[in-house]
Amino acid sequence: MSTHTLAVLVENSPGVLARVAGLFSRRAYNIDSLAVGPTENPNISRMTIVINVENHALEQVIRQLDKLINVIHIAEVKPLESIQSELLLVKISATNSLKAEVERVVDSFGAKIVDWDDQSMTIEATGDPEKIANLLTAVGTFGIRELVQSGLVALERGSSALSDRTLSAQSIPTADGGQADYQN
Amino acid sequence: MSTPNGTAMNGATSLVKSLEAAGVDVMFGIPGGAILPAYDPIFDSTIRHILVRHEQGAGHAATGYAQVTGRAGVCIATSGPGATNLVTPLADAAMDSVPLVAITGQVPSAAIGTDAFQEADIRGITMPFTKHNYLITNPDDIPRAIAEAFHIANTGRPGPVLVDIAKDALQRATTFNWPSTVSLAGYHPHLEPDSQSISDAAALIAQSHRPVFYVGGGVIKANASRELMQLAELLGAPVVTTLMALGSFPASHPLHMGMPGMHGTVSAVTALQKSDLLITLGARFDDRVTGKLSSFAVNAKVIHADIDPAEIGKNRFADVPIVGDLKATITALIPALRSALSKNQPDLSTWLRQVNHLKSTYPLGFDIPTDGTISPQYVIQQLGKISGLDSIFVAGVGQHQMWASQFIPYEKPRTWLNSGGLGTMGYSVPAAMGAKVGAPDTTVWSIDGDGCFQMTNQELVTCALNNIPIKVAIINNESLGMVRQWQTLFYEGRYSNTSLESKRIPDFPKLADAMGCVGLSCDRPEDVDSIIEKAMSINDQPVVVDFRVHRDAMVWPMVAAGTSNDEIMIAREMAPDWDSQEL
Ligand SMILES: Cc1ncc(C[n+]2csc(CCOP(=O)(O)OP(=O)(O)O)c2C)c(N)n1
Numbered sequence: 010m011s012t013h014t015l016a017v018l019v020e021n022s023p024g025v026l027a028r029v030a031g032l033f034s035r036r037a038y039n040i041d042s043l044a045v046g047p048t049e050n051p052n053i054s055r056m057t058i059v060i061n062v063e064n065h066a067l068e069q070v071i072r073q074l075d076k077l078i079n080v081i082h083i084a085e086v087k088p089l090e091s092i093q094s095e096l097l098l099v100k101i102s103a104t105n106s107l108k109a110e111v112e113r114v115v116d117s118f119g120a121k122i123v124d125w126d127d128q129s130m131t132i133e134a135t136g137d138p139e140k141i142a143n144l145l146t147a148v149g150t151f152g153i154r155e156l157v158q159s160g161l162v163a164l165e166r167g168s169s170a171l172s173d174r175t176l177s178a179q180s181i182p183t184a185d186g187g188q189a190d191y192q193n
Numbered sequence: 194m195s196t197p198n199g200t201a202m203n204g205a206t207s208l209v210k211s212l213e214a215a216g217v218d219v220m221f222g223i224p225g226g227a228i229l230p231a232y233d234p235i236f237d238s239t240i241r242h243i244l245v246r247h248e249q250g251a252g253h254a255a256t257g258y259a260q261v262t263g264r265a266g267v268c269i270a271t272s273g274p275g276a277t278n279l280v281t282p283l284a285d286a287a288m289d290s291v292p293l294v295a296i297t298g299q300v301p302s303a304a305i306g307t308d309a310f311q312e313a314d315i316r317g318i319t320m321p322f323t324k325h326n327y328l329i330t331n332p333d334d335i336p337r338a339i340a341e342a343f344h345i346a347n348t349g350r351p352g353p354v355l356v357d358i359a360k361d362a363l364q365r366a367t368t369f370n371w372p373s374t375v376s377l378a379g380y381h382p383h384l385e386p387d388s389q390s391i392s393d394a395a396a397l398i399a400q401s402h403r404p405v406f407y408v409g410g411g412v413i414k415a416n417a418s419r420e421l422m423q424l425a426e427l428l429g430a431p432v433v434t435t436l437m438a439l440g441s442f443p444a445s446h447p448l449h450m451g452m453p454g455m456h457g458t459v460s461a462v463t464a465l466q467k468s469d470l471l472i473t474l475g476a477r478f479d480d481r482v483t484g485k486l487s488s489f490a491v492n493a494k495v496i497h498a499d500i501d502p503a504e505i506g507k508n509r510f511a512d513v514p515i516v517g518d519l520k521a522t523i524t525a526l527i528p529a530l531r532s533a534l535s536k537n538q539p540d541l542s543t544w545l546r547q548v549n550h551l552k553s554t555y556p557l558g559f560d561i562p563t564d565g566t567i568s569p570q571y572v573i574q575q576l577g578k579i580s581g582l583d584s585i586f587v588a589g590v591g592q593h594q595m596w597a598s599q600f601i602p603y604e605k606p607r608t609w610l611n612s613g614g615l616g617t618m619g620y621s622v623p624a625a626m627g628a629k630v631g632a633p634d635t636t637v638w639s640i641d642g643d644g645c646f647q648m649t650n651q652e653l654v655t656c657a658l659n660n661i662p663i664k665v666a667i668i669n670n671e672s673l674g675m676v677r678q679w680q681t682l683f684y685e686g687r688y689s690n691t692s693l694e695s696k697r698i699p700d701f702p703k704l705a706d707a708m709g710c711v712g713l714s715c716d717r718p719e720d721v722d723s724i725i726e727k728a729m730s731i732n733d734q735p736v737v738v739d740f741r742v743h744r745d746a747m748v749w750p751m752v753a754a755g756t757s758n759d760e761i762m763i764a765r766e767m768a769p770d771w772d773s774q775e776l
């Protein structure tokens with residue numbers, strides 16, 4: 010088993026998320042995370058899906074996904090060739106007296122304290138999963154009251170864009186119903 | 194005839210005009226509140242609407258129609274229970290790659306999500322087993338959705354598409370705009386096989402000494418029987434046809450080894466097991482064919498040609514994958530193979546002798562009961578003989594289905610219909626109805642079990658009233674025979690809930706009579722032929738024959754579920770005599 014990140018361009022139409030999620034569940038593929046949001050094209054949404062599968066199963070996943078009519082393009086995004094990032098919001102039990110100490114930890118991760126009162130502080134951080142995990146360990150010593158994390162999003166490095174390779178739907182004449190060929 | 198674009202009308206009329214524009218000539222359905230607006234323009238349409246007695250019947254009828262004509266079948270139902278009654282036929286059509294378009298009414302768009310009367314999220318429910326589905330709330334979207342639905346259902350790997358339309362979208366004003374083209378950003382069926390794969394396949398075939406054509410239902414869908422015949426004769430290798438492929442290659446052909454799988458012939462099962470190359474054409478390595486996958490054809494390389502890329506490598510690794518339409522694939526493979534064989538012609542004579550030896554040593558057969566009762570296999574064999582091989586035979590699910598696959602030698606594509614993937618009891622009568630509508634000049638026999646028949650026989654009323662004279666042979670063994678067979682073999686004969694007592698109740702001929710059909714019954718082996726002939730002579734009414742057969746007959750050969758194909762049994766506790774084989 011290994012972890013793979015898929016970038017999936019889908020039509021921005023109702024039910025697409027249910028189709029994709031349903032496919033993963035009924036085919037018993039394990040999703041580690043799924044993030045979905047708008048893209049530069051208002052008709053298209055982009056999903057970033059992290060899955061844990063055998064290599065040959067990855068191909069199956071991609072082919073099954075590709076059968077969904079609303080799925081326009083699928084690409085595997087390799088960690089070394091992409092920027093991969095998660096968002097973390099974590100509320101820790103730290104009183105104001107600890108603020109300087111927390112700030113030092115938070116600064117070292119390029120994160121920031123975005124809210125505080127006399128009982129707690131909320132930290133916002135972005136970064137790859139490893140960095141987020143390390144940050145959590147570091148602030149864990151203060152006591153974590155609550156945390157929320159987004160799924161991973163990923164973008165390939167360099168100037169090319171996934172959508173360059175897609176969206177060239179050919180037009181096919183209608184009235185092309187499977188012609189009768191009874192007992193050929 | 195066709196309605197000009199830009200004509201003002203309501204959504205319901207736009208729906209019916211769209212169905213007409215898509216070339217629909219018949220649809221099967223039942224009205225109800227949410228779909229009612231559509232039934233008003235249906236009243237004036239050129240499309241024949243057949244009013245069924247249960248929406249499941251509409252769905253299977255559309256399937257039977259599609260399987261004999263190759264064109265998408267159409268069914269229509271109201272929201273809620275009407276729509277959920279279509280669930281089984283949609284799942285059935287998805288498993289057997291049948292092109293189907295299902296239209297359902299939905300509650301008005303403002304009521305969606307409120308648990309309104311007769312609301313069911315049929316789009317959500319059917320997502321797993323439709324090729325695609327739609328929920329339409331704007332009447333302007335109807336023509337495009339219908340055009341896309343037919344395009345998706347009919348092209349690539351065929352399959353069912355559902356279009357759910359909110360009642361207010363049917364009622365509101367719109368202008369009709371039938372699109373001249375469809376363009377779907379995410380749908381591009383790959384039709385032309387890659388030439389490199391074709392030459393790789395040809396080269397591999399020319400090196401093989403034990404090749405087998407493993408032929409699936411895709412060959413029938415692609416109308417590629419003629420091409421298959423040329424390819425098979427060019428190589429002169431054995432051919433096996435799966436349950437979904439019977440008729441794609443003539444059963445009488447010397448290269449035909451029969452059907453592989455759980456109840457396949459020894460020759461077909463063993464040809465696959467001992468092969469060094471499976472030339473897989475439109476088949477999908479279903480578990481009923483492979484048996485225990487890890488022990489299936491362990492020494493074989495695999496060429497896998499299919500229009501659906503997701504089938505390739507799903508269950509079995511393909512050494513040479515070929516994605517494309519099978520007619521195009523086989524057409525390309527023929528010259529490629531001819532040229533490969535001209536350089537290297539392997540000698541297949543030993544291989545052919547071995548499989549032919551199995552074919553002659555282990556032919557399909559059955560015991561004649563000694564107590565004077567009728568053998569079910571005999572009835573089915575005689576149906577094939579007397580009705581002839583131009584007839585269409587439509588089976589239910591169970592022992593009778595397997596016997597109908599074994600004892601009628603299908604010679605032509607689209608003469609054998611059954612529910613292979615889902616195994617849907619209740620498929621036969623309505624599918625036969627749809628088949629007869631699609632092929633009105635052909636004799637259509639439903640070969641049904643007494644259990645299956647009691648699930649959907651109400652469609653005989655539809656047949657009687659709409660001049661659809663199908664013939665039904667009930668293979669009445671007064672039990673859920675296939676389940677009973679498993680109880681005999683795997684549950685020490687503890688027959689929990691498999692006795693139907695259907696030689697007592699219901700009285701099938703009376704039931705048939707009550708439904709406007711001719712009802713006949715047959716108790717004695719010596720009457721089988723004459724009663725079949727009598728049924729053959731009645732063509733202005735549906736006919737139902739209650740063949741009251743021996744209860745304990747079993748389907749052989751058998752590979753028990755989950756075991757290796759090497760464990761094939763030709764009768765209870767009887768394996769083929771492998772020691773006397775040279776394999
Ligand atoms: C809808 C449905 N329910 C249950 C089954 C399980 N099942 C498979 S075969 C069978 C028995 C069918 O009995 P019958 O129609 O009498 O045919 P026979 O096997 O006796 O020929 C059953 C219950 C099924 N395939 N489909």
